[in-house]
Amino acid sequence: MVPTDTISAPQLYLQSLSRWSATEIAFWLATLLPFFLFPNYLSLASQIAITALFALSLDLILGYAGVVSLGHAAFFGIGAYAAGLFSKFVWGEPISGLLVAALLAGLAGYATSFIICRFRHLTLIMLTLGLGLLAFEVANSAHWLTGGSDGLQGVRIWPLFGIFKFDLYGYTAYSYSLAVLFLFFLGMRRLVHSPFGLALRGIRENLVRMPAIGAASRAHIRKAYTIAAAVAGIAGALLTQTTESAALESISFQRSADVLVMLVLGGAGRLYGGLIGAIIFMIARDQFSGIAPQYWYFWIGILLIVVVMLLPNGILGGLSKIFARWSRK
Amino acid sequence: MLPPVFGVLFDGIAYGMLLFVLSVGLSVTLGLMNFVNLAHCAFAMLGGYLTATLVNDFNWSFFATLPLAFIAAATASIAFERVFYRRLYRAGDLDQVLLTIGIAFVSVAIAAYLFGTAQQPIQTPPLLRGAIDFLGLSLGKYRLFLIAIALVVTILLVVGIEYTRFGAQVRAAVDNQRMAGGLGINVERTFAVTFALGSGLAGLGGALAIEIVGLDPNFSFIYLVYVLIIVSVGGLGSIAGSLAAAILIGVSDIAGKYYFPELGAFLIYLVMVVILMWRPSGLFGRR
Amino acid sequence: QIKIGVINSYSGQFADTGAQIDNGIKLYMKQHGDTVAGKKIEIIRKDTGGPNPDVAKRLAQELIVRDKADILAGFTLTPEALGAASVSEEAKKLMVVMNAATSIVTTKSPYIVRVSLTLPQIADTLATWAVKKGGTKKAYTMVSDYGPGIDAEGAFQKAFKEAGGEIVGSVRMPVANPDFSAFVQRAKDLNPESIFVFIPGGAQPAALGKAFAERGIDPKKVKLLSTGEPVDETAIKSMGDLALDRISAWHYDFNHKSKMNSDFVKAFNAEYKRNPDFFAVGGYDGMHLIYEALKKTNGNADGDALIAAIKGMKWESPRGVIWIDPETRDVVQTVYIRRVQKVGNDIVNVEFDKIENVKDPVKAAMKK
Amino acid sequence: MAEPLLKLENVTAGYGDAVVLHGISLDLPERGSLAVLGRNGVGKSTLLMTIMGYTQMRGGRVIWRGQDISRLAPNRRAVNGIGWVAQEREIFPSLSVVENLTVAARPGPWDLDAVFKLFPRLSERRRNMGNQLSGGEQQMLATARALMTNPALMLLDEPFEGLAPVIVDELIAAMKTMLLDRGIAIILVEQHTDIALELTAEAIVLERGAVAHRAPSAQLQKDTATLERLVGLRVAATA
Amino acid sequence: MTEIVLSTRRLDKNFGSLVVARNIELNLPKGARYALIGPNGAGKTTLINLMTGMLKPNAGQIFLGGEDVTALEPQERVRRGLARTFQINTLFPGLNALEAVTLAVCERRNIAGEFWRNVAVHREAIEEAHDILAKLRLGDSCYQITRELPYGRQRLLEIALALATKPKVLLLDEPAAGVPQEESGEVFEAVASLSDDLTLLFIEHDMHVVFRFASHIIVLVSGAIFTEGSPAAIAADPGVREVYLGKRKHG
Ligand SMILES: Nc1ncnc2c1ncn2[C@@H]1O[C@H](COP(=O)(O)OP(=O)(O)OP(=O)(O)O)[C@@H](O)[C@H]1O
Ligand SMILES: Nc1ncnc2c1ncn2[C@@H]1O[C@H](COP(=O)(O)OP(=O)(O)OP(=O)(O)O)[C@@H](O)[C@H]1O
Ligand SMILES: [Mg+2]
Ligand SMILES: [Mg+2]
DSSP: OOOOSSTTHHHHHHHHHTOOOHHHHHHHHHTTHHHHHOGGGHHHHHHHHHHHHHHHHHHIIIIITOOOOSOTHHHHHHHHHHHHHHHHHTOOOHHHHHHHHHHHHHHHHHHHHHHHTTOOHHHHHHHHHHHHHHHHHHHHHOHHHHOGGGOBOOOOOOOBTTTBOOOTTOHHHHHHHHHHHHHHHHHHHHHHTSHHHHHHHHHHHOTTHHHHTTOOHHHHHHHHHHHHHHHHHHHHHHHHHHHTOBOGGGGSHHHHHHHHHHHHHHOTTSTTHHHHHHHHHHHHHHHHHHHOTTTHHHHHHHHHHHHHHHSTTHHHHHHHHHHHHHHHO | OOOHHHHHHHHHHHHHHHHHHHHHHHIIIIIITOOOOTTHHHHHHHHHHHHHHHHHHHOOOHHHHHHHHHHHHHHHHHHHHHHTGGGGSSSOHHHHHHHHHHHHHHHHHHHHHHHOSSOOOOOOOGGGSSEEEETTEEEEHHHHHHHHHHHHHHHHHIIIIITSHHHHHHHHHHHOHHHHHHTTOOHHHHHHHHHHHHHHHHHHHHHHHHHHHOOOTTHHHHTHHHHHHHHHHHOTTOHHHHHHHHHHHHHHHHHHHHHOGGGHHHHHHHHHHHHHHHSTTOSSOOO | OEEEEEEEOOSGGGHHHHHHHHHHHHHHHHHHOSEETTEEEEEEEEEOOSSOHHHHHHHHHHHHHTSOOSEEEEOOSHHHHHHHHHHHHHHTOEEEESSOOOGGGGGGOTTEEEOSOOHHHHHHHHHHHHHHTSOOOEEEEEEESSHHHHHHHHHHHHHHHHTTOEEEEEEEEOSSOSOOHHHHHHHHHHOOSEEEEEOOSSSHHHHHHHHHHHTTOOTTTSEEEEOSGGGOHHHHHHHGGGGTTOEEEESOOTTOOOHHHHHHHHHHHHHHSSOOOHHHHHHHHHHHHHHHHHHHHTTOOOHHHHHHHHTTOEEEETTEEEEEOTTTOOEEEEEEEEEEEEETTEEEEEEEEEEEEEOOHHHHHHHO | OOOOSEEEEEEEEEETTEEEEEEEEEEEOTTOEEEEEOSTTSSHHHHHHHHHTOSEEEEEEEEETTEEOTTSOHHHHHHHTEEEEOTTOOOOTTSBHHHHHHTTOOSSSOOHHHHHHHOHHHHHTTTSBGGGSOHHHHHHHHHHHHHHTOOSEEEEESTTTTOOHHHHHHHHHHHHHIIIIIOOEEEEEOSOHHHHHHHOSEEEEEETTEEEEEEEHHHHHHOHHHHHHHHOOOHHHHO | OOOEEEEEEEEEEEETTEEEEEEEEEEEETTOEEEEEOSTTSSHHHHHHHHHTSSOOSEEEEEETTEEOTTSOHHHHHHTTEEEOOSSOOOOTTSBHHHHHHHHHHHHTTOTTOOSSOGGGOHHHHHHHHHHHHHTTOGGGTTSBGGGSOHHHHHHHHHHHHHTTOOSEEEEESTTTTSOHHHHHHHHHHHHHTOTTOEEEEEOSOHHHHHHHOSEEEEEETTEEEEEEOHHHHHHOHHHIIIIIOSSOOO
């Protein structure tokens, strides 16, 4: 317990919430292991990193602001196509491609945020789902631009910084994705412990009370939604750049649903929830489908069921509860 | 001769009824019980496979399999309710999502293992095949059959749930389990019964749907979106709302495809988005 | 030892296609042993879960980098093939497309060879046949609104007009579309002589067929033309009599009359308790191609050597004689015109005309 | 001596790992009445919830008419005759007033007519949904709803909170009849010591989850020193 | 006469056929201590909802410091100095008291949109929040998660949240319900002592509290103002006795 007799105790307390723990540092060091231990798995690792970034962006709105979205892939897809088209029609330099993708996805997020911020619960879920599906249909019917269901052709990405080619082994892809992920994770971590992060939690906990303390919750939600959309766009762009392909699937309901499942599996409302969820889900899928390509979802299903039954609130939520109980004893 | 608009209307309503039979069970579990049961279509699939197997391999009459589809799905759901669902009534929606998606995944794999990945065609009885001619419109017999079933189900449910003490107990238990228990309502039993009812209806819907949408292991997921649309547009907790939503969505979808085919794929989603923005709690929603 | 990495949709909406390709592969290996030119053949299966080029690309990379695969194969869907194409090019590995039917696929890497079909091959042939021999000059087209559908629509309309026919209208239908009554009604309103249909296999063909019947479109009066999927085995089974008299152009049906095919069907049935379809035959022929090429190169799995070996290769497949066009590395085959008929108690597709040595018309046109 | 209606033997209970009640023992005779007093957070509500079965029992037993009900599910306890009015009212928002009342009603002298007579205001608002009621109306509804189950024992957690003084008067009168004529026992948690002691025969004062004092109500009413010490109330000054 | 900080003009509101506000004219002078009493369901809470913008009136206007705020969103009114508490706890169950009040302070200081800095750097805001909590004797439970606070503490947190917006006018909806009488006195004193300029309007059914703290009492019956006056006048009014106070001795 924090001592309460000195004046700065509350400040200290709040500060202590955002201190880096040893586990966290160990986690990030562990993300470097694939380079040494599993060099054959780097492309998988890079797709995990990308998915983790995507899940992180969903966590911002879902875990923190309580805005459940089943259409988040729309922004992922916008980012993916933006990066692809940019490389096709402007140039293939990756970093600028990321920025363009972030900008476009952010704009789309900003535009839709005006709708999103007015609804809650099932209505909100269904609206995001509807908007996501509409985005999918738009991309499908804009065949001339997107290549429709065959995917976008002609994506060519230049070497990163003009030096590092995106190689078959995925060295560049993983280094690049991991670096971007880490950067945005740092940003997210900041945000979560900022006054804005507190406001988002307030919105999640009780939307009705927010106006009564003078909070413009809709503006907060819009802001969070826009940020989340931009980050999702970056994740999409990373996928396009590291695989030199962009397809309708990047915008699909399935992707929205998958990322939601991963986030919830890891533990929504926790910084590492999305990351852990993406890692476990994708590795499990890779391993299970390696064993039985036709029945891997049986095992994934079992995994989900077991996690919910044993560790409610996701893996991290469940673990932290167990840990709290254990440490109290 | 009636002008084509009546044909469109009829087709739309009939299509709506298909959506309705598929979703009415969810309207019970999600709408009344507030349980986000994304495995809904897995129970529907169970009913579907039962019917397909009995009809194809054992030469049962299609009609005779329908009650069985209901009973089988209801029974299975009671087992699931005991083992899994019950522990999550109080948990957040997200945990429910995770569990039920997990169950849906498993159901897909099991169906693929048992029945293979191919489509399961069934031959409906001659009584339901073809169309009858009515003032120049050809009305599909199977569609008429669907409409009839949907109406019967709606009436039974509305009377049985919305206007009885049982219905009120379900809603009370959903609103506040602790208090409901504290007043002596057997929350567990109430939920189990409701759940079985919802899943049974799903099973029935699955059996009825094969004729129109076919059946393969992926059934658990393919129609989930439609089903969610109907329930949310209708308004949580309202069976009549689901019926209205199904008709509305069905008619606007068919009319849209007939008059503006370019908008075909968009329309159903557009209608949903517009309705939900206009009435956030759905057509007949009370919450 | 030679490793073949098979990339397919084994799960999700297209799971059945993956399963059938796989059955074809397994049957071939069962019949011909798992050793060729002294090398043991090992199959590594990977699931894309659907039309995901990014996943397909990663799987291809992993197959080559991690599993040291020598040959890539499978590819139900065009996006999968397109995703993996660049990997095959970069790694110089033979890539055998066992289904993906969009024309351009083989142009994406010099190491790609296709043994299945191209959609234009079918649609173009059918259109020309319909005008010249089928006795219809006015057609309406109905296709699913996605890549292959648009391809099929384009090929059919072009060839139909070139042959002197007229397209009276067309509609593209959403890919996920449980109810066709509105689209059928539209077609009926125009009263066309014939209707061309392309929709993917699965649940839709039967639904569409029933919608035709309900709207009172009689295949005896209005010719219902299509590729093979809308009249595939399950669709016909579920439609029953309603399917009678529908006409289709396709490269394979389990009812094809030949000794080779009846043996194949019998063996397939014994093994998998179902009939083979064009996916299965794609897998089967793909394996044949790989086996024969390896025999020629004497077990050398180098991409360039294999590609040289397959060019112009010709063999008898259950669907008849097929060969690989050395210029395009695409399949050249016979397209059969079939009609749904009652044979005994069964309702099946019966071949009544055929056009031999059909090449992919799109690439042929590009060359001109 | 006759079997007590309710008996708590050395009950220790709490939420999860947090133990709130420590070794509480009490008994309540048939038709008895007990006031539970104490400052904020001493565990008064927790005591009622423990009797209902909503907390984790760590030790001790709850005995109802001679039977150990420590492991009985809450709804069984309710059916056996314990009625509960929760502190936060917990009205069912998606049920109308009438549905709220009838949803768990059991036959007995308290029926719709009787509770509407007690709270005419509810009868005027009978078609409103639970969440469309004023705070006081919800309080009335919570009490009325528990009455409709016709319990043998009512657990009342601050039932007067938010009620207009006139209604408080009526409710007090009703409770007196309840106790005297209808033979319903009550356990009353109340901040208003004077009302609580006026209504009940016996009183306990809780302090940090344990019984700090026990006395007949009438006696405690006069014992201002103890009240001031344990409840912190300057009774003389304010009354 | 002192300055009027909050007033309503001919305010009307009805739910269907039920009239809950009928032509309400209310004037709160600066620094006033007004009590609003009336039978259950008279429309007191509704009146607060109207004034704070949580409900839209059918007719009439609301003025805050001379400005017509009828069309303003609730949070805008809060920012102009009109705060309230809720009769039925409306808190942030998953935040602890310190976080909740800090959030309110940050909102007031316009720093709640800041996402690039840690909250902990805003020392003044945090200390202000902690001071408010300490004044309401919530100092030691301020790290406890709201959900697990006993009801009485939660009532206090209601007030703390309202205070954190530094209101000019504070509308309290039964703040003392569930708080022991003696403590409720302290609460009122704490609130009142914050500033002489703070204008208070409180709804309360506990007549001890009302008569002890109110300088002026408004009686609302069936959505209309029944009468108003000094505590003594109200206590003696037979009409008020009949509809509201009853026979018991009060004050
Ligand atoms: N859900 C909960 N989880 C953990 N602790 C809780 C929970 N609810 C209450 N407590 C703790 O239990 C203790 C007793 O609370 P309780 O609500 O029984 O007090 P009370 O005497 O009824 O107070 P009040 O007069 O404010 O209603 C408090 O310390 C409180 O923090
Ligand atoms: N949304 C609503 N729809 C219909 N009637 C409502 C709604 N909200 C409140 N009411 C009714 O309006 C009336 C006034 O309610 P209000 O909450 O203002 O009363 P109050 O004076 O605060 O009473 P109390 O002292 O019990 O808190 C009540 O009779 C209530 O039933
Ligand atoms: Mg309490
Ligand atoms: Mg009120």
